[in-house]
Amino acid sequence: MTDAPLIAILEDEPDIRRIMSEVLEGAGFRTMGFSRATEFEAALRHITPDACLVDLGLPDRDGLALVHRLATESGAAIIIVSGRAQVQDRVTGLELGADDYIIKPFEPAELLARLRARLRRPTSQTRPDQRSxxxxxxxxxxxxxxxxxxxxxxxxxxxxxxxxxxxxxxxxxxxxxxxxxxxxxxxxxxxxxxxxxxxxxxxxxxxxxxxxxxxxxxxxxxxxxxxxxxxxxxxx
The missing domain is CATH 1.10.10.10 (Winged helix-like DNA-binding domain superfamily/Winged helix DNA-binding domain)
Known part of the structure; x- marks a missing residue:
């Protein structure tokens, strides 16, 4: 289904990345997975994801700096998926432009629900022609x-x-x-x-x-x- 939303997954743990990809593809999304920020940023020159799932603990880049760049340069929805559970971490991520913040470990159903909520425009029921x-x-x-x-x-x-x-x-x-x-x-x-x-x-x-x-x-x-x-x- 070529018109399905494309979700970019930036997660350096291969098992977590695989689980996220399987859950989302099972729900009808397309996914592309990345383990490092450098390869993710290189791919952004050629792809336009509808949403980005970003881990903060990346081996080659500060995840918060990447979130801020995505928020200012991209129209994609941004969801942080991180093991950092402190309130200040969540507040900082949202202040830098993330749309949502999910704490690891997470339930796959929660990830899917939160992603759908972020992709669903708040006026889809009241203005079906989606005037832009x-x-x-x-x-x-x-x-x-x-x-x-x-x-x-x-x-x-x-x-x-x-x-x-x-x-x-x-x-x-x-x-x-x-x-x-x-x-x-x-x-x-x-x-x-x-x-x-x-x-x-x-x-x-x-x-x-x-x-x-x-x-x-x-x-x-x-x-x-x-x-x-x-x-x-x-x-x-």
């Missing part, structure tokens, strides 16, 4: 290319994680969105790491939208309640 471009204020968001085009015509790339948050706001303009609703729409493990990741992604979106951090006009914080997106939105 939205206009608001003086901005254009292109979700196929993961780009924001500003008033002067300059393009600014956004990560997959930032795009999910922005799409959530654009699908719900002028409506208060609570933290609980954000978790329901975007998925994830919840808790402190989710809250911190959302704060970071919203802060980055505000920066890319050239918002005044002290008085943002597009994404407003309603303290104790959630967030609200104030602009009118036109999809095309």
């Amino acid at each position: 471009q939205a206009q608001f204020a003086d901005w254009v968001a292109d979700f196929d290319r993961y780009l924001l085009t500003g008033p002067g015509g300059a393009d600014t790339p956004i990560s997959h994680a930032e795009a999910e948050v922005l799409r959530m706001f654009l699908d719900n303009p002028r409506r208060l969105i609570s933290r609980a609703q954000m978790l329901e729409i975007l998925g994830g493990a919840g808790g402190e790491s989710f809250d911190r990741a959302m704060d970071v992604r919203i802060s980055r979106l505000r920066s890319k939208l050239r918002e005044d951090p002290k008085n943002p006009q597009l994404i407003k914080t309603i303290y104790g309640a959630g967030y609200i997106f104030l602009a009118e939105v036109r999809w095309s």
Whole structure:
């Protein structure tokens, strides 16, 4: 099935890499496995994965630095799969742009469910034609290319994680969105790491939208309640 999502697996333990590949291929995904960051980065010149599963304990590269690069240069969903179980490790990974963080050892069913949640766009049920471009204020968001085009015509790339948050706001303009609703729409493990990741992604979106951090006009914080997106939105 050539149109099945392609999942890149960066894991230096061959048994774990094999298990991940077998589980995902059994569920209909295509996979490519890599044991080192160098060979993975070389392959990215020729392939465009839909999601990347990244271990942090790589023999030739800091996994967190790689996650940050993928988040800024790739439109792929990024899921860290690591034995590092400290809250700070999870928070740091999500702050650097990962979409989710799974702790080893993991249940294959959990890996599959979390991957599907990250690949499933939050608007797939409400907008079946999957319109990919939205206009608001003086901005254009292109979700196929993961780009924001500003008033002067300059393009600014956004990560997959930032795009999910922005799409959530654009699908719900002028409506208060609570933290609980954000978790329901975007998925994830919840808790402190989710809250911190959302704060970071919203802060980055505000920066890319050239918002005044002290008085943002597009994404407003309603303290104790959630967030609200104030602009009118036109999809095309």
